[in-house]
Amino acid sequence: MEKGATVFPFPVAVSCLFIIFILATSVSGSLFFNFYAASCPTAELIVRNSVSSSSSSDPSIPGKLLRLVFHDCFVEGCDASLMLLGNNTEQSDPANRSIGGFSVIESAKRVLEFLCPGTVSCADIIALAARDAVALTGGPMIQIPTGRRDGMVSVASNVRPNILDTSFTMDQMINRFSNKGLSLFDLVILSGAHTIGTAHCSSFRDRFQQDSKGKLTLIDKSLDSRYANELMKECPLSASPSVLVNNDPETSMVFDNQYYRNLVTNKGLFQSDSALLSDNRTRRLVEDLAKDQQFFFQSWGQSFLKLTTIGVKTGDEGEIRSFCASTNA
Template sequence: MEMILAFVALILLQSFTSSMVDGAGLKVGYYRHTCPEAEGIVSDVVGKAVRANPGVAANLIRMHFHDCFVRGCDGSILIDSTAGNVAEKDSPANNPSLLGFDIIDAAKSRVEAKCPGVVSCADIVAFAARDGAHQAGGLMWGVEGGRRDGRISRASDTRGNLPPPSFDVNQLTQLFAQKHLSQEDMVTLSGAHSIGVSHCSSFSADRLYNFSGRGGQDPSMDARYALQLKAKCPASSSSSDVVVPLDPLTPTKLDVKYYVDLEYKRGLLKSDQTLMSNDATSRLVKINAKYPTTWRRNFGRAMVKMGSIDVLTGSQGEIRRQCRVPN
């Protein structure tokens, strides 16, 4: 019943925005006539998956982000590697941390059974990210459709396009600007780290034990929080497979507690806590922490903006029948 009500709400939202078309040719309600059940199918598949494992919501949001920042939002994150090519999904930035490909496969299979060759894999990724956010935090926005799928996926393309956890605020700002996203978009989208986990290997060496190669703890991290992390990620043993939540307060709920964490120096990754090192971004962090309704609205807007990065439309690209293999 919850999923049905949520989808009805989405349809009502789209009734007000279905005429909106962005500069890239994307449109809310794109499949209204060609495959009217598409978004409902994706919503149902994602809802069942998140209820079975709440952690997959973060993966679906991250998958959309990693797809859009590499070659644009073209579904290339889904393509499998071959004997002659290592694909994006098998780059160190995505493997083994990025999960949820089976959920996209399941949604695509059901959509193809209803509307063969109509709905792109790239659009399914965008719909699934929105539905993951709804399941994890009740967020809802109209997702523009009309993306077509790319045919190329190379692990090497992830280098320089996906921000590592070691990035500082200036590096993050520059990377997001290259994707035509503002510093405010960057801070808003960073709120997705309210859910999900990170491997100890992504932060422990520099933040807990050997800050800037000089030994000791990163002074920008709360001491008590650091002790808790050291208990889970000891320096004396291999902890590369151990994961900890990005948000220790509400690890499975997409909310503004992430920003509260940053105010109290409890950002897990350097790329999170660095948002407090700059006057402009720290001001945005404090606003988001104080006004959750504003952040929720802005998050949807920023996701729509991100979802239009370098999209393929019209006669470009293809509509893949199987998301893992180009036609």
């Protein structure tokens, strides 16, 4: 041993190593990678199985789960407040009308309550399920920390001040994202979620008009007219409000960088998508992402991690719900 080297008694050395281990694996306050390693070792596997079995019988599930985590995390933080049922809860706001995937979360929760009662939060199941939905559709599989706890508050009036609308300007979108600690870069990357999933005609129908002879007039000139014509056929004025259109007209079931390739050819479905190409602050990034899927996947990992750690409740905060649709009290 070197002269002058400090010798720690064994228990102190072990404690130091333990603290170093905790620091190395802890991200965002008290979330940890493999948080359930000891308390519920199969937690992540159960969620993955639930996502993959439900998606094989209903291919719309991955898109639903990915949107679910966004709408959950932007209101009250990632705390499953969006799952709570009742008078005037977040689900009752029209912005959440078409949110789905709740049954997948509940079914994973049922199995987890059976195997490890009172241990795995609904908030973690939502984040893990969205992570798995991306991997299942061909996107990157990323490790995310867990340890979120479930919130007790869910109020419809909290939705509009936090969620984004397709009519927003870039400044409004940047503002909403920065309120959640997310950057302009995160806005562009996370919007890439629109590479999967579907939308109702009402979400983009105001971008063009159809006269009595069926001829198209573009209201939003940033939309490719051939694409607008296709959309008009899928969404005629007579269309039922339940008609759905693929967000990505090319590879709707695959999580890839096609969303950005659509944007550079003026085929962004929502006005808020097209804005990412029109705006000088984001155009270059969109073009780079359209050329480089690997760059998108690496960036996705970072931005998704930030999204899924917004305002998390940990430690003594909140609770671990028994049923995701209601608080324990």
